[in-house]
Amino acid sequence: xxxxxxxxxxxxxxxxxxxxxxxxxxxxxxxxxxxxxxxxxxxxxxxxxxxxxxxxxxxxxxxxxxxxxxxxxxxxxxxxxxxxxxxxxxxxxxxxxxxxxxxxxxxxxxxxxxxxxxxxxxxxxxxxxxxxxxxxxxxxxxxxxxxxxxxxxxxxxxxxxxxxxxxxxxxxxxxxxxxxxxxxxxxxxxxxxxxxxxxxxxxxxxxxxxxxxxxxxxxxxxxxxxxxxxxxxxxxxxxxxxxxxxxxxxxxxxxxxxxxxxxxxxxxxxxxxxxxxxxxxxxxxxxxxxxxxxxxxxxxxxxxxxxxxxxxxxxxxxxxxxxxxxxxxxxxxxxxxxxxxxxxxxxxxxxxxxxxxxxxxxxxxxxxxxxxxxxxxxxxxxxxxxxxxxxxxxxxxxxxxxxxxxxxxxxxxxxxxxxxxxxxxxxxxxxxxxxxxxxxxxxxxxxxxxxxxxxxxxxxxxxxxxxxxxxxxxxxxxxxxxxxxxxxxxxxx
Ligand SMILES: *Cc1c(COP(=O)(O)O)cnc(C)c1O
Numbered sequence: 001x002x003x004x005x006x007x008x009x010x011x012x013x014x015x016x017x018x019x020x021x022x023x024x025x026x027x028x029x030x031x032x033x034x035x036x037x038x039x040x041x042x043x044x045x046x047x048x049x050x051x052x053x054x055x056x057x058x059x060x061x062x063x064x065x066x067x068x069x070x071x072x073x074x075x076x077x078x079x080x081x082x083x084x085x086x087x088x089x090x091x092x093x094x095x096x097x098x099x100x101x102x103x104x105x106x107x108x109x110x111x112x113x114x115x116x117x118x119x120x121x122x123x124x125x126x127x128x129x130x131x132x133x134x135x136x137x138x139x140x141x142x143x144x145x146x147x148x149x150x151x152x153x154x155x156x157x158x159x160x161x162x163x164x165x166x167x168x169x170x171x172x173x174x175x176x177x178x179x180x181x182x183x184x185x186x187x188x189x190x191x192x193x194x195x196x197x198x199x200x201x202x203x204x205x206x207x208x209x210x211x212x213x214x215x216x217x218x219x220x221x222x223x224x225x226x227x228x229x230x231x232x233x234x235x236x237x238x239x240x241x242x243x244x245x246x247x248x249x250x251x252x253x254x255x256x257x258x259x260x261x262x263x264x265x266x267x268x269x270x271x272x273x274x275x276x277x278x279x280x281x282x283x284x285x286x287x288x289x290x291x292x293x294x295x296x297x298x299x300x301x302x303x304x305x306x307x308x309x310x311x312x313x314x315x316x317x318x319x320x321x322x323x324x325x326x327x328x329x330x331x332x333x334x335x336x337x338x339x340x341x342x343x344x345x346x347x348x349x350x351x352x353x354x355x356x357x358x359x360x361x362x363x364x365x366x367x368x369x370x371x372x373x374x375x376x377x378x379x380x381x382x383x384x385x386x387x388x389x390x391x392x393x394x395x396x397x398x399x400x401x402x403x404x405x406x407x408x409x410x411x412x413x414x415x416x417x418x419x420x421x422x423x424x425x426x427x428x429x430x431x432x433x434x435x436x437x438x439x440x441x442x443x444x445x446x447x448x449x450x451x452x453x454x455x456x457x458x459x460x461x462x463x464x465x466x467x468x469x470x471x472x473x474x475x476x477x478x479x480x481x482x483x484x485x486x487x488x489x490x491x492x493x
Pocket of ligand 1: 154155189
């Protein structure tokens with residue numbers, strides 16, 4: 001496709017780089033990679049001199065140097081040294097349609113020429129945000145008909161808090177202020193996002209947390225379930241919500257928020273008993289139920305939203321990452337009709353971001369959602385590649401002495417590394433005394449073997465792009481097994 005005002009090409013094809021097989025539903029692309037203008041050493045010197053990385057120990061990182069990723073296509077990344085790396089994390093849980101999809105690039109390019117930016121504050125709107133809102137009303141479950149936009153998942157959860165407080169104000173119950181969340185949940189890194197999240201190490205670096213946020217335990221059976229069955233343990237965890245509500249007084253509790261499955265916390269899947277009980281308790285005490293779908297949304301489990309997989313109905317939905325497949329930043333909050341009604345006929349809602357509903361982000365989101373739906377990509381996660389990935393991964397790791405448990409469905413998995421995996425029911429299972437260390441060893445072996453697999457403590461996480469082929473799943477799983485075997489050898493299990 002060519003455009004008006006096509007600039008002279010500023011990119012040159014990288015020499016000697018083989019194109020991977022085309023993603024489903026896509027014609028083969030001719031790889032065009034940005035010219036590598038500097039040597040790896042030069043990049044590292046400049047990066048160390050001027051760039052502060054998120055969630056990093058900069059002293060240590062600057063001494064070893066970062067890996068410089070220069071291009072990507074489908075499920076592969078290439079670094080400045082020419083290594084071809086399989087991306088088992090879809091970027092950071094977001095590049096669901098795979099890297100370098102022309103449909104998304106063209107949508108952004110066209111929109112930038114047509115209307116690169118206009119705000120939606122002052123009695124104005126624009127076609128991309130209108131199209132996106134109408135499309136979101138179609139792909140989200142019934143009752144979600146209104147959407148508020150922001151630039152990230154963190155801002156989405158800030159927005160959720162603002163909506164929740166406005167809701168109870170309008171309902172004449174301003175005492176409902178407490179929001180209940182969970183330990184080891186992840187809701188972002190703004191002050192409100194980190195306060196909602198249950199990561200103690202993030203709280204330590206803040207002088208104070210947002211008030212009126214309290215936590216109950218996460219449903220992490222492998223670590224905390226003892227001799228209980230996963231179902232009984234998850235039910236106990238859910239009932240902590242009821243105990244916390246009674247302790248605070250239902251008249252003081254506004255909402256519960258949780259990721260349907262915990263992502264950054266280690267891909268932790270609660271047993272089937274968990275969410276129905278959480279939902280029952282929220283309804284009983286008139287508490288809003290908020291699902292943070294930043295990772296689970298847009299097909300990761302094979303359903304459009306992961307709360308559909310778990311079978312419950314939230315009042316608010318936080319979305320980001322997969323909304324644009326990460327091609328440009330965008331977040332959104334979906335409101336059930338009764339929640340939207342509290343915002344709509346009740347005066348000014350005093351919240352907004354300059355880039356709320358940014359036209360380029362909205363245009364990319366529309367292109368992304370169309371591709372996911374019309375390209376049958378979400379459907380394929382459910383009926384074909386998701387089951388294949390789960391089956392292949394579980395078969396490959398079944399006899400590894402280091403793997404205690406595998407959680408997940410669709411194209412997401414959490415692999416529990418364990419000192420002793422226990423009996424067939426997992427009884428007697430034992431975690432490593434220093435679990436983070438074993439995860440880091442494994443992660444380093446992945447790195448050396450051109451695989452991106454993330455470590456969270458003693459859990460290894462996989463969340464590949466949805467367009468991964470069967471052969472690429474075989475490669476991914478083979479490399480994961482090898483990294484885990486090398487880890488077992490290193491630690492002498
Ligand atoms: C990544 C993530 C966030 C934060 O999103 P950002 O875009 O990084 O601000 C919030 N919630 C969940 C569940 C996430 O995985």
